[in-house]
Amino acid sequence: MSTARTGVVPTRQRGRDRVEALIEAGAHVFAGRGFHAATMTEIAEAASTAIGSLYRFFPTKELLADAVFGRYADAMLLELDALSERAPRLDPAALAEALVECMMQQRPYRDAAVALADERDDGPMLRLRLRASIRDKVGHVLAATGLPAAQAARMAPMVLQAMKAVPFLLREGLDRQATLAEAKRMIGTYIAGSMPAPGGTACAEAGS
Amino acid sequence: MSTARTGVVPTRQRGRDRVEALIEAGAHVFAGRGFHAATMTEIAEAASTAIGSLYRFFPTKELLADAVFGRYADAMLLELDALSERAPRLDPAALAEALVECMMQQRPYRDAAVALADERDDGPMLRLRLRASIRDKVGHVLAATGLPAAQAARMAPMVLQAMKAVPFLLREGLDRQATLAEAKRMIGTYIAGSMPAPGGTACAEAGS
Amino acid sequence: MSTARTGVVPTRQRGRDRVEALIEAGAHVFAGRGFHAATMTEIAEAASTAIGSLYRFFPTKELLADAVFGRYADAMLLELDALSERAPRLDPAALAEALVECMMQQRPYRDAAVALADERDDGPMLRLRLRASIRDKVGHVLAATGLPAAQAARMAPMVLQAMKAVPFLLREGLDRQATLAEAKRMIGTYIAGSMPAPGGTACAEAGS
Amino acid sequence: MSTARTGVVPTRQRGRDRVEALIEAGAHVFAGRGFHAATMTEIAEAASTAIGSLYRFFPTKELLADAVFGRYADAMLLELDALSERAPRLDPAALAEALVECMMQQRPYRDAAVALADERDDGPMLRLRLRASIRDKVGHVLAATGLPAAQAARMAPMVLQAMKAVPFLLREGLDRQATLAEAKRMIGTYIAGSMPAPGGTACAEAGS
DNA sequence: AATGAATGAGTCTTCATTCAT
DNA sequence: GATGAATGAAGACTCATTCAT
Numbered sequence A, B, C, D: 001m002s003t004a005r006t007g008v009v010p011t012r013q014r015g016r017d018r019v020e021a022l023i024e025a026g027a028h029v030f031a032g033r034g035f036h037a038a039t040m041t042e043i044a045e046a047a048s049t050a051i052g053s054l055y056r057f058f059p060t061k062e063l064l065a066d067a068v069f070g071r072y073a074d075a076m077l078l079e080l081d082a083l084s085e086r087a088p089r090l091d092p093a094a095l096a097e098a099l100v101e102c103m104m105q106q107r108p109y110r111d112a113a114v115a116l117a118d119e120r121d122d123g124p125m126l127r128l129r130l131r132a133s134i135r136d137k138v139g140h141v142l143a144a145t146g147l148p149a150a151q152a153a154r155m156a157p158m159v160l161q162a163m164k165a166v167p168f169l170l171r172e173g174l175d176r177q178a179t180l181a182e183a184k185r186m187i188g189t190y191i192a193g194s195m196p197a198p199g200g201t202a203c204a205e206a207g208s
Numbered sequence E: 001a002a003t004g005a006a007t008g009a010g011t012c013t014t015c016a017t018t019c020a021t
Numbered sequence F: 001g002a003t004g005a006a007t008g009a010a011g012a013c014t015c016a017t018t019c020a021t
Helices: A013-037 A042-044 A052-058 A061-088 A090-107 A107-117 A126-144 A149-171 A176-192 B013-037 B038-047 B051-057 B061-087 B093-105 B106-118 B126-144 B151-171 B174-194 C012-031 C040-046 C051-057 C061-089 C094-106 C106-116 C128-144 C149-172 C177-194 D012-037 D040-046 D053-055 D061-089 D091-105 D108-119 D127-142 D149-171 D176-192
Strands: none
Touching: A013 A042, A013 A052, A013 A107, A013 B013, A013 C177, A013 D012, A042 A052, A052 B174, A061 A090, A061 A107, A090 A107, A090 A126, A090 A149, A090 A176, A090 D127, A107 A126, A107 A149, A107 A176, A126 A149, A126 D040, A149 A176, A149 B151, A149 B174, A176 B151, A176 D176, B013 B038, B013 B051, B013 B061, B038 B051, B038 B061, B051 D053, B061 B093, B061 B106, B061 B126, B061 D149, B093 B106, B093 B126, B093 B151, B093 B174, B093 D108, B093 D149, B106 B126, B106 C106, B126 B151, B151 B174, B151 D091, C012 C051, C012 C061, C012 C106, C040 C051, C040 C061, C051 C061, C051 C094, C061 C106, C061 D149, C094 C106, C094 C128, C094 C149, C094 C177, C106 C128, C106 C149, C128 C149, C128 D012, C149 C177, C149 D149, C149 D176, C177 D149, D012 D061, D061 D091, D061 D108, D061 D127, D091 D108, D091 D127, D091 D149, D108 D127, D108 D149, D127 D149
């Protein structure tokens, strides 16, 4: 914790490329095997680097995982930011669609992020914090559609879980079309059912 | 012949007790650390047994995991069976409530099952098969409320994911009440929104 | 060494049968896998006994091996004794044939004995002693044909090795007929070439 | 892919030295204890290396054994090649002497090879194949002295066994001089007795 | 800087042997 | 006497991490 080097930050282009390759390789391997089963050697090989070079930039497996997850989180946060501007003009179904698509977009990092999120231990807290901010941002997006902020915050975790469910289920071999459609529908009705309901109070009857 | 050992089946009471203790200990440790990070040594210790005894009954970590998951699956299947009889008399919200409670009940094994389900590899297929049957059963339950069978089958995976989300989120430290409520609400609206809708067709507008 | 129990000597018929079965099972497994790779559990199973019973009669794997080897040695010694009486009337070729057949006869125990003899460590010396007496006996047999005792004693080890070579080579998949024939021929010429040579001195010219 | 790893091939001098030390240590320990009783830990210690380094180059005990046996086989094959050129000019006794010496020369590896050859299982076939080629080569050598090829091939296994007998018997504590002499004599008479016999047909009277 | 070698704690697993019923 | 359970030391092997060139 006090020794926690962050790894060398590359200055030359060569180094930056290498870091890029390493993160990508890490994402690939983490996605395929999960954090624990992934080995640093395998990752180095996937990046066509020597193990020593990997450790130069990422002195710890955890740190590499953080970097990978960070990539995902950054992109996600950006997309969600953009989405929260469009949100007021979207109906629940469209918003749900946008959210799911948002997750589906993060191609190389998304699956790794799901795998890392499913780990039981969260290393040095970083990933937990990042996940919390994504959750918050999802809350903002929901709030932007007209939901009360508190309500949106309560809903965000479940919405995020539903979003995560898609890559998870695809990995299990379920049909892509159907899975996407159902996820969107689930999130859509969830949001719709939570709306302050200007006109039709009929549908939203749940809540504790 | 040697690869397919199932482990000794205990014939004496002493052995049966030990197997029980081992499965429970396994559930505990798997729940806490996940499959890969859990060590057989720790599990044996948690069961107050020598490592050799653990291996007598479960010659492989995989096999122990299967036993643990099997416990969960058996109980779950039973509960869902029971539920599918009550289902016709339940409205969506009540059904959602029942489903979530159903998962919450499986106390010692539930968390382990969630952890094991999140593993990237599924060992010898058994867990995958069990998961598939749970999914099917959830589909039956949904169908019992009046949903068309095909529709119910499409929905089951997402419903199950939403159910799994609860223990997952609780583990992250979220508020229990709120999480339970939101999960139930999400599932409830999802079901409600999928109903053939005898009167008001307004709500069910499945996407794509 | 001081704790070296010899195992219970069975008094009832039941026990004697069991011991028999155990030794036979031991021979079978030792022959198949060698001493180290053979497991006591496997042997007990092969004898349809519980592991506890095996240990009742043979408190140690070594002791079981000794018993197995003892069976072979006893039978061998007996046969060689018989042979040493016929020996004076046999020419070298016939004697060689008899010696090889003598080893081939000890069916269930022969292969186990070969396997045990090939072990690098010889446990509590017993096997070494037995081997020495077999060697001596072979020397006697050779001497009985007219070879000087000292010469016979020098030759015995190699003759025995050549005899052992047969089961060894058969195990490697060589042709049975050819292997037997060659072994007999090798031993036969070896003996013939060592004869005091009453008439024809031509052939035996070797020796340091 | 993962089962067939051959171990890293060292690129630097340091690595090459270590591999050398490991093979030598392996030979030593295998010779002393046999394959099964030898432990990788002991071998690593004998080579003054960390266990991890041993596994870097030899990911399996089998692979190390193969390397050790390979060393022996290579040297042996070379010597036999050389011998088969001298063979036509040697009488049976001289050839027998050369063969035995040939085996005795392979100092550090010979004993290990004998120990490994006596194992009940032959791992990944490699050792078996190597043994077969040595056998073939011995056959060539024999043929080079004027024996018919088929006859030579039939004899090779027994000759090899007799050669192997020497280190085996020395290990049992027999007298070196006498053992060497008898082995040479046995092989010598065996060869002599198989010769097409230009003049005296008296001696070669193969059985069966 | 980069590469490949070195390290060793830690993991799963086996098995001879001992106990308790 | 017999049976099956219990024990734990030991062994093969892995892999994150550190070093030396």
